Amino acid sequence: MSANRDPHLADTFAEAGRKVGQALSDLLDSIQPAFDAMASAANRPEVQSVLGRAERLLRRRPCLCFCSKAHPEDQSICEMFDAVVTGQHNSDLLGDVGIPLCAPCAAARAAHEFASAR
Ligand SMILES: [Zn+2]
Ligand SMILES: [Zn+2]
Secondary structure, eight states: GGGGSSSTTTHHHHHHHHHHHHHHHHHHHHHHHHHHHHHHHHHHHHHHHHHHHHHHHHHHHOOOHHHHHHGGGGGGGGTTTEEEEEEEEEEEETTEEEEEHHOOOOOOOOHHHHHHHH
16 A cells, blocks of 8 residues: 555645744744844833833932922922932921922022021
């Protein structure tokens, strides 16, 4: 019976296998760029800078200056999420309490206090 075996059967299997293999490798090729894009997106400078900014923002302290009261002439200078110093806030209720202030607010408060102390 072996003489009647289709001599092309092996080729047919090989061909089928090759096609499946080709289809799989095509599939992987078409997926690969998406993986690469995701992997490289995380390393892109703009993505890094957004992530870094979000991280810095989360680590930041908000400025708790009452701008409209503390320095009414310079209310727009406040860097609301960039408190760098702890200032003294004179509260009638709590006395002197330390509150986080951004640098421009601290300077404006000092100037305002200096101006009003004269
Ligand atoms: Zn302020
Ligand atoms: Zn401020």
